[in-house]
Amino acid sequence: MSHRTGFGLFATARAVSWAGSSITAVALPVLLYARTGSASLSGLLPALEALPYLVLGLPAGALADRWDRRRTMSRCSWYSAALIAAIPVAASLDVLTTAQIMVTAPAVSAVFVFFDAAAFGALTTLVGREGLARATGRMMSASTLIGLLGPSAAGILVATLGAPTAVTLDALSYAAATLLLTRLPLAVADRTAADDRPPARRALMEEMAEGLRHIRRHPVVRPLTLLGIGNSFTEGAVVGLIVVAAVRRYGMGLDDGRTGLFWAAAATGALAAATALPRLQKTVPAGWITLGGLAANALFLACWALSPGLASGLAALAAWQASNTLVSLNGIVVRQQVTPDHLQARVNTTARMIAWGGQPLGAATAGVLADAVGLRAALLLACLAALTSLAAGLTTQLRRKALPAIGEAVSP
Template identity: 30%
Template sequence: MGDTVSVFGMQFVGFALPLVAIKVLHADELQMGILAALETLAFLLIGLPAGAWVDRWRKKRVIVLGDLSRATLLLTIPLAFLAGVLSMWMLYVVAFAVGCITVFFDVANQSYLPEIVEGEQISEGNSKLQASQQTAFVAGPAAASALVRLIGGPFTIAVTAACMALSSLFVSRIRHVEERPSAVDRPPLLVQIREGLSFVLGHDLLRRIVMCTGIGNFANSAASALYFLYALRVLGLTEVSLGVLMSVAGVGGLVGAVGADRFARTVGEGRAIPVAGLAIALTSFAWPLASMLPPLPVLFIGGFILSWAVVTYNVVQVSFRQRLCPKPLLGRMNASIRFLVWGPMPIGAFIGGFLGRELGILPTLWLMCGVALLASVPVVFSPLIRMRELPTHLDALSGSMEEESVDEARPERS
């Protein structure tokens, strides 16, 4: 429940913050790119040490304090608006600060699930977690668009702060007793960071997943920095239609969350990753195509399939790496992957904003669709496409890749 409420709140701020920049502060393409870049810049700057630090702390405490801190920061936006001092620079500072806290929050949140469920239940747990999050993705944008029209963008962000505070209350009431991480023989911080990176980069399948996700996130961030400007100024959509569009996409994600396990069993757990990865790349073309075709039908269908593919991809590959990783290394592993796959996002967002101003919004979207297609190559042309099952332990992953272990990485029989 706490995670759902928190995600619901983030849907509000994700919808309202760009609208505040565009409608209240009249931001241009480059300013929107900078704002989007600052939201994820922290993953590039502190993503690696965050994992080592989180492994030293109780995950539940990090999650609770993270929600409370983000709520406090976001509350400054409506207060500044009331005082008449709201500016783009203030949005930049709040976006960056919230992003820094989100680094720790996300690493702890993703590392907490294996603490409270058994190994064989991790995939089911991730599906349920994704389903609850996608419920927020379905209802959040539509509710946010209605709130923006009713009370305005700045005060919609105040509702986000309330959601964060409520989320922290729910999480604090979880009864699971988390053991305090041992400080005995703890290696230095740089050694711990290197351990996390070595685990991720030391295995072929994880490297391919990281390459696909990192390049895809670069392209998506570059395009996403321009989405609100494109929808409102180029396609002529209203805030309400944009909110409904995002909610329809959330339905696709909910279908993906509920059906990810069944889809993986049907096509093969290994093959599900490249199939979903390719679907993400192909459906990204829906946004620029909407300028040539009736926009709402194209974006409804494209957004639904895209969200289904993203969630399916995430459930399968996140469950794979959580099963594979030793528990003491989970925080560092998750942080290393977040650094590698989220690190390109602020760079992509800034480049997207810059190219949007210099080349135009539509040419930039077409260019990023090509990059998204390139992102699928590492997993489409890989051993994953032949794997019925994914490895469940390190020996099968590192020692049997060439021969594809019959027990752990069995290819589908033809």
């Protein structure tokens, strides 16, 4: 089987899983808010989902560079299917609790950390470095297209079938994805290019430290990674408060199928960013893409907080998501392009762990603030995180049109 066909299988498996996950992305927050009515817990849920990357990113990356990538991804998909399936099973037995919902979300996320670590290296092997930007853009476009259609359908499914039953489809999607992943043309031989052979196996801590050193010393990867913290803080705030906004601001009931429109609007923005990024990277310096994206992030988040009606709110949310995704995706693509194959899992999971560090804090903080000072004030305060990253970025070499060459020392 050719690697081109392999990429098709890989992309299809991810698309099937994304389709199922788009349902759970709507169903779990709705299920939680219906049981508790708490903005604080609604914010805590995405915070818990983001936490495993902060805890497991380093060891998962180092281990995934040792393990067989195909086997790792396949097993992780099966584990995710089992965890998700437990929700409708418990609901059917009338034993589903708030605690189970709050535990399932981070458990699935913990499994995803290992899947993601293996997937970084797998994608590089399947398409080559020269094909990373295009392949990543295509996958992001597929992901966001599914995100555009999926949440709208999920809102209808949740309203008609109930959230627990709708979640069953996600479990089935993970199982279907597993069957596709087991056929990927990945083997140890794929990772032994003469100029990129992995070093002899060493202690796990040493391998983890190597990934950190690569990020710390690289003149482009380091600032792109650190600036992602403010970007992810705003993401956590928005994701944590979408259901709260639908209910408290726009007067929607939890059984209103229109709740899916908020995720659909966000997916529209993400699709626009994924489509534009490959062209932008050919004409605009990588640093400027990130700095411009952070400025737009703060602007459109403020617009969403202050929007007077549903239509303007959805438009502002889509624009905010486009800017947020542009910052995130630009950092991911650049990082993959400049990282040696034997470091792909370690560097990418570690960098994502750092960049996503703001997400759980943003989600939890915004939820508490929404209960304490109101939804609008919570969102406006979240803008400060993007502005802080922007200010920090303007003091780095990212503001220059020509960035340092790979390996070149960074000026103090």
